[in-house]
Amino acid sequence: MALIVHKYGGTSMGSTERIRNVAKRVAKWARAGHQMVVVPSAMSGETNRLLGLAKELSPTQTTDALLRELDMIASTGEQVSVGLLAIALQAEGVEAVSYAGWQVPVRTDSSYTKARIQSIDDARVRADLAAGRVVIVCGFQGVDDKGNITTLGRGGSDTSAVAVAAAMKADECLIFTDVDGVYTTDPRIVPEARRMATVSFEEMLEMASLGSKVLQIRSVEFAGKYRVPTRVLSSFTPWDIDIAEEARSGTLITFEEDEKMEQAVVAGIAFNRDEAKISVMGVPDKPGIAFQILGPVAEANIDIDVIIQNVSHDGKTDFSFTVHRNDYQRTLDLLNAKVVPATAATQVVGDPKICKVSIVGIGMRSHVGVASKMFRCLADEGINIQMITTSEIKTSVVIDEKYMELAVRALHKAFDLDQPAG
Amino acid sequence: MALIVHKYGGTSMGSTERIRNVAKRVAKWARAGHQMVVVPSAMSGETNRLLGLAKELSPTQTTDALLRELDMIASTGEQVSVGLLAIALQAEGVEAVSYAGWQVPVRTDSSYTKARIQSIDDARVRADLAAGRVVIVCGFQGVDDKGNITTLGRGGSDTSAVAVAAAMKADECLIFTDVDGVYTTDPRIVPEARRMATVSFEEMLEMASLGSKVLQIRSVEFAGKYRVPTRVLSSFTPWDIDIAEEARSGTLITFEEDEKMEQAVVAGIAFNRDEAKISVMGVPDKPGIAFQILGPVAEANIDIDVIIQNVSHDGKTDFSFTVHRNDYQRTLDLLNAKVVPATAATQVVGDPKICKVSIVGIGMRSHVGVASKMFRCLADEGINIQMITTSEIKTSVVIDEKYMELAVRALHKAFDLDQPAG
Numbered sequence: 046m047a048l049i050v051h052k053y054g055g056t057s058m059g060s061t062e063r064i065r066n067v068a069k070r071v072a073k074w075a076r077a078g079h080q081m082v083v084v085p086s087a088m089s090g091e092t093n094r095l096l097g098l099a100k101e102l103s104p105t106q107t108t109d110a111l112l113r114e115l116d117m118i119a120s121t122g123e124q125v126s127v128g129l130l131a132i133a134l135q136a137e138g139v140e141a142v143s144y145a146g147w148q149v150p151v152r153t154d155s156s157y158t159k160a161r162i163q164s165i166d167d168a169r170v171r172a173d174l175a176a177g178r179v180v181i182v183c184g185f186q187g188v189d190d191k192g193n194i195t196t197l198g199r200g201g202s203d204t205s206a207v208a209v210a211a212a213m214k215a216d217e218c219l220i221f222t223d224v225d226g227v228y229t230t231d232p233r234i235v236p237e238a239r240r241m242a243t244v245s246f247e248e249m250l251e252m253a254s255l256g257s258k259v260l261q262i263r264s265v266e267f268a269g270k271y272r273v274p275t276r277v278l279s280s281f282t283p284w285d286i287d288i289a290e291e292a293r294s295g296t297l298i299t300f301e302e303d304e305k306m307e308q309a310v311v312a313g314i315a316f317n318r319d320e321a322k323i324s325v326m327g328v329p330d331k332p333g334i335a336f337q338i339l340g341p342v343a344e345a346n347i348d349i350d351v352i353i354q355n356v357s358h359d360g361k362t363d364f365s366f367t368v369h370r371n372d373y374q375r376t377l378d379l380l381n382a383k384v385v386p387a388t389a390a391t392q393v394v395g396d397p398k399i400c401k402v403s404i405v406g407i408g409m410r411s412h413v414g415v416a417s418k419m420f421r422c423l424a425d426e427g428i429n430i431q432m433i434t435t436s437e438i439k440t441s442v443v444i445d446e447k448y449m450e451l452a453v454r455a456l457h458k459a460f461d462l463d464q465p466a467g
Numbered sequence: 468m469a470l471i472v473h474k475y476g477g478t479s480m481g482s483t484e485r486i487r488n489v490a491k492r493v494a495k496w497a498r499a500g501h502q503m504v505v506v507p508s509a510m511s512g513e514t515n516r517l518l519g520l521a522k523e524l525s526p527t528q529t530t531d532a533l534l535r536e537l538d539m540i541a542s543t544g545e546q547v548s549v550g551l552l553a554i555a556l557q558a559e560g561v562e563a564v565s566y567a568g569w570q571v572p573v574r575t576d577s578s579y580t581k582a583r584i585q586s587i588d589d590a591r592v593r594a595d596l597a598a599g600r601v602v603i604v605c606g607f608q609g610v611d612d613k614g615n616i617t618t619l620g621r622g623g624s625d626t627s628a629v630a631v632a633a634a635m636k637a638d639e640c641l642i643f644t645d646v647d648g649v650y651t652t653d654p655r656i657v658p659e660a661r662r663m664a665t666v667s668f669e670e671m672l673e674m675a676s677l678g679s680k681v682l683q684i685r686s687v688e689f690a691g692k693y694r695v696p697t698r699v700l701s702s703f704t705p706w707d708i709d710i711a712e713e714a715r716s717g718t719l720i721t722f723e724e725d726e727k728m729e730q731a732v733v734a735g736i737a738f739n740r741d742e743a744k745i746s747v748m749g750v751p752d753k754p755g756i757a758f759q760i761l762g763p764v765a766e767a768n769i770d771i772d773v774i775i776q777n778v779s780h781d782g783k784t785d786f787s788f789t790v791h792r793n794d795y796q797r798t799l800d801l802l803n804a805k806v807v808p809a810t811a812a813t814q815v816v817g818d819p820k821i822c823k824v825s826i827v828g829i830g831m832r833s834h835v836g837v838a839s840k841m842f843r844c845l846a847d848e849g850i851n852i853q854m855i856t857t858s859e860i861k862t863s864v865v866i867d868e869k870y871m872e873l874a875v876r877a878l879h880k881a882f883d884l885d886q887p888a889g
Contacts, residue, residue, distance in 0.1 A: 063521040076798075096548060101483040102490075102551055104558035113556055117565055118550035121543035125517060128540035129524055135533055136526040144537055147569070148614055192570055 047216035048080040048174070052206030055089035056223050056279040058126050061133075064088075068133035070221075070284040070381060071179060077288050080174045080388065082213060084138055084184040084206035085130055087122025090242065094378075095119055101139050101354040112157035116196045118147070118361060123183040123202070124172045144169070146186035146194070151205065153187035153287075156346070160187055160195035161263075162204065163232050165212035171269035176194035203264035205297050209412040211271035218273050219295075226296035227252065228313035228461040234453050241312065243299045248312045251405040251439045265298070272300050310408035310415055311460040314453050318446055321373035322351060322431065324365040324382060327391030330357035338364055341383045347372045351401065351443065353452075361391075367443065373397045385431050399431065400449040401440035404456060416440045422459040428452055469638035470596070470871040474606065474628030478645050479702040480548050483555075486510075490555035492706040494552075497553035497668035499710050501595045504635060505626040507552055509544025517541055519812040534579035538608075538618045541580075542568070545624070546621040552603050563601040566591070568608035568616070573627065574608035575617045578768070582609060582617035583685075584626065586636035592676050594691045604631055624797030625686035626771035636839035640695050641717075642682060643702035648718035649674065649681050651884040656875050661735065670734045673827040675862045680861045687720070694722050731835055732830035736875050737861075740822040740868055742772060743795035744853065746787040749800060749813030752779035756810065761785055765852060769794045773823065773856050773865065783813075787854060789865065795819045821853065822871040824864035826878060838862045844881040848875055 051074070053067050067085070075081045091379055095118050127143035142341045146153075149169060153160035173180045184202025187195050197204055203220060210218035226240040227249065244252070246269040250262065268275040278295025285392060319334035325338055335354065342349060352366045368376050373395065379391045419440055423430060428451065432443035444452060457463060473496070490506070497503045508715050517540050524857060525533060547564035556563035557840050568575075571591060575582035581818025595602045619626055632640035648662040649671065666674070670692040672684065681699055688699040700717025750756055757776065764771060774788045790798050795817065802815045831837045841862055843853060849875065854865035866874060879885060 059522055064524060091476045097550055098483055098547070099554055100559055102486060104554070108557070110562065114550040114553045114557070114565055117567070118547050124543045124546075125520070125540050128536040129520055131536045132521055132526070133524040134580060135530070135536070136524055138526075140532065142532065145535060145539070145616070148616075156800060194567070194570075217669075322786065387652075399619040467662075 046078050047413040048082070048213055049074060050084065050201060050206055050210040050213065050215045050218040050450075052218065052279050052443070053083070053085045053280060053358070054066065054138050054202070054222050055086040055091070055331040056401075057221055058087070058282065060086050061090040061129070063131050064126075064133050066284045068130060068137050069281075071130075072134060072137040072139045072287065072381035073288060075179050075417055081179045082170060082174070082209055082215070083179060084182045084202060084209055085123070085126045085181065086125050086202040091122040091125070092119055095122055095195055103193065109157065110225065113193060116160075117156045117195050120183070120186040120194050123185050125185050127181040133390045134181075139183060140177055142173055143181040143182055143183075145183050146205075147188035147192070149182060151182075151208070153189055153197070155189040155191070155193065155195065156195075157195055159346070160189070161203050162187060162197070162208045162267075165208055167212045170209075170213065182354070183226075197263070199333045201261065201263075201418055205265060205274050207264040207267040207275055210273045211267055212273070215273065218275045219262075220275060220277045222277060223280065224259055224277070225279035225294070226277055227313075229312070230453055232382070235314075235448050235457045235463075237458065239465070241296050243297045244312060245407050246298055247438050248298050248405050249298045251403065251424045251436075252313055252315045252374075254386060258408055268298055269300070274298070306396065311406040311462065312408070312414045313405050313462065314402065314456045314460070315405055316400060316402045316449055316453050318449055319370050320367040320399060320401055321370045321395060321397035322365065322367050322399045322416045322443060323373070323380070323395040324363055325388070325393050327361045328364055328388045330360055330362040334362075334366070337388050338380075339366070340385050341379055342368070342376060345379055347376055351432060351441065353432055353434065365403070367399070367432075370397050391405075398446045399443050400446045401441050401443050402449065402452045402456065403439045404460065405439045406437050409438055409440070418459065422455050423452060426451055426455050468499050470635055471496060471629055472504045472506065472632040472635065472637045472640040474624060474642045475505070475702060477508040477513070478642050480507050480509070480552070480642055480737045481511040481552070481741055486548075486551050486555050487558075488706045489631055490552060490559050493552075494559040495563045495707065495710060496539045497601050500618050503601045504523060504596070504599060504631055504637070505552065505582075505603045506624060506631055507545070507548045507603065508624040509548050509777045513544040513547070514541055526645070529783075531579065535615060536591055538579045538616050541618050542605070542608040545607050549603040549605050556601055556603075561601055562599055564595055565577070565603040565605075566637055567591060567605050568627075569610035569614070569885060571604060572882060573604075573609035574621070575611055577611040577613070577615065577617065579615075579617055581620040581768070582608060582611070584619070584689075587630055589634045591806070592631075592635065604634045609677055617686070621687075623683065625683040626689060628688040629686040629693075629697055632695045632697070637695065640690070640697045642686075642699045644681065644699060645702065647683060647700070647701035647703075647716070647854060648699055651734070651737075652875055653738070655871050657736075657879045657885075660879065661887070662711055663718050663836050664678075664881050665719045666734065668720055668722050669829055669860050670827050671720045671826065673858075674735055674737045690720055690770070691722070696720070732834045733826045733828040735827050735884065735886065736824065736826045736831070736882070737827055738822060738871055738875050740871055741792050742789040742818035742821060742865075743792045744787065744789050744821045745795070745798055745802070745815065745817040747806065747810070747812045747815050748785050750810045752782055752784040754784065756784075758807050759810050760802075761788070763801055763802060764790070764798060766806070767797070767801055769798055769801075769847045773854060773863065775854055775856065789823070789854075792819050808874050812842065821865050823863050823870045824863050824871065824874045824878065825861045826882065827861045829860050830862055840881065842879060844877050845874060848873055848877050854876070
């Protein structure tokens with residue numbers, strides 16, 4: 046008798062046959078006596094189809110008015126999904142009702158196509174649960190305070206699911222996906238990669254932010270902020286797999302540090318080739334310069350990842366950072382138009398063909414020498430390091446994109462991640 | 468400088484290319500200085516695609532919970548349309564914003580899949596118009612007082628458009644469709660049928676209710692109730708047709724009777740083959756019997772059209788009515804299960820292979836002999852009349868379905884409808 050949130054991705058919802066399977070799985074959980082809330086994504090391909098139609102008609106300039114309409118259009122994909130899943134559950138003899146984001150409501154800010162959840166009202170959902178219904182809530186979407194439909198951006202359904210679980214104080218949030226858990230690194234690159242039975246919230250956060258596509262980073266942030274026990278597990282098991290076995294499968298994100306004490310120093314290797322590197326050269330090293338450079342970038346709603354400012358030289362310094370590769374050209378244009386004239390920078394240079402590779406692990410906090418072992422390993426492979434950043438639980442390097450697989454494999458081996466945990 | 472509502476059907480919205488044409492036509496009207504509200508249908512085929520998916524998953528029993536989900540799903544078709552049209556207008560350099568039914572809001576009752584509009588709030592739309600925006604509102608849908616999405620049933624976009632025009636006190640509502648106006652009868656059956664430049668509201672109401680598919684009947688009721696000048700015109704003209712010419716084209720529904728005085732007695736011939744005939748035989752002729760028979764039918768949300776009760780015979784009477792052909796079997800089952808035992812009727816008989824043919828015309832009110840001319844015409848063709856009903860402006864007969872075309876052609880000729888109006 047628990048309150049459980051299930052999230053199913055677009056592949057799991059990809060056809061009526063698959064939706065029927067999701068319904069049978071959810072029905073199994075409901076019949077076991079659990080109160081069930083389900084957050085499905087749009088049927089796979091649907092969001093792309095809808096945005097493709099929109100693109101054919103779009104003006105060249107991206108305005109807020111345009112983004113608003115994209116959300117209006119894209120949000121329908123999930124609305125179809127929830128309705129179909131509710132019907133499939135009713136066909137299984139399970140009472141079910143679906144809600145769009147605005148009906149719950151899931152309140153967000155007004156940043157169309159990349160909105161952030163502000164609050165979720167649990168009253169309507171809770172009343173349905175009390176009446177014995179399975180409640181199906183649209184992922185990926187919400188409503189702003191003026192009643193405009195917003196979407197959370199790609200992958201936002203994970204965030205929706207965890208946020209709903211937090212608002213409902215759910216006992217567990219199960220993210221059904223096309224992988225059977227979180228691995229020490231991407232098994233497509235390192236076949237020896239191992240699935241972790243548990244991963245600490247902090248590690249998961251770093252893994253997600255560094256490109257492990259298992260969970261969207263904001264969903265991990267939500268899980269951590271509200272301490273939502275969140276499990277990543279496979280949607281490819283037969284729907285009638287034993288429920289006790291299913292409840293133990295995949296990878297559970299934990300919030301207790303102690304239990305990790307005996308585990309490896311480095312939990313996993315993450316990587317990301319979606320980034321581009323930009324350097325603003327020869328800016329005066331004076332108070333406010335970072336804001337002068339990054340303020341306009343942030344204002345343009347461009348996310349900045351790694352930021353590095355090195356010691357100055359003759360009162361001048363070089364300022365480097367990374368952005369998403371899609372924002373590369375826009376950021377360069379912006380810097381040349383606004384920042385170079387304002388800061389008297391000598392030039393702006395960049396490279397979109399880079400990647401970021403990181404070692405992640407709570408254990409690193411108390412172990413010296415982890416970073417140097419990483420640098421040694423890369424040097425042994427002849428890989429030049431372009432940028433370095435460190436935090437308490439990760440060390441990241443930016444390297445030439447072409448060395449990515451080599452670096453990940455070498456590091457995975459160097460930190461004994463192919464060996465079963467101690 | 469007028470406030471104009473345009474409605475575009477699914478065919479007009481059938482592809483991005485066609486949506487671009489709709490945008491250009493709307494932009495032409497907006498640039499001429501008009502305040503524009505546009506109500507588009509879903510892209511043609513989309514509603515069927517969505518309901519087809521739902522049908523694959525549906526339980527065998529139709530419940531309110533199921534109908535609610537069908538509306539959740541079907542309503543997305545229009546939401547995509549409004550977003551795409553808004554984007555296409557923005558690409559034309561015209562400011563545009565789209566709204567789902569619940570955002571306006573368009574308030575309806577809770578009769579899922581066949582809801583009725585109760586009220587429309589004009590404040591949000593009016594604010595956008597004042598700010599110079601074209602406003603695009605989802606047809607076919609609304610929201611009930613509990614925040615559930617409802618749809619108005621097939622063809623409901625016409626009703627939405629006229630209702631929005633009424634709420635906005637629009638100067639004219641232009642229904643763009645795949646025919647270029649209202650004809651004296653269906654030109655596919657009678658090639659000599661003529662387009663009417665104007666048609667009275669009452670005639671249009673009868674023509675629509677009798678199966679002329681040009682406009683949904685409820686849209687005509689709305690037009691009449693709120694005296695919304697409504698014009699049916701072709702969406703197949705080039706978008707850049709002269710606006711003054713376009714504003715005069717098609718058929719205008721009028722509310723003034725005087726101007727019709729000189730016109731023909733019979734305005735048009737309507738027909739409908741979607742109906743089925745049912746008779747409850749040998750029921751006691753006593754007060755309350757009509758309610759006893761039709762009460763359960765109405766409760767099951769089955770629309771009844773023609774109702775006939777003839778004089779009684781030995782205290783017993785036969786009670787006949789027509790329903791939509793889709794409801795035929797359900798009505799028979801219901802009558803046999805509930806009504807026959809309660810009323811001691813001897814039997815229930817029916818025939819789904821009938822049709823209804825009607826002559827319609829305001830002029831009939833003051834002209835005797837019109838009905839008898841109709842009966843004579845049908846007799847001359849050897850067509851047996853099964854049921855007759857009359858009202859002030861129409862006379863309808865139920866005949867065998869196979870005689871429908873013959874009856875329509877003969878009546879069209881008998882009432883000189885192939886001759887230009889006097």
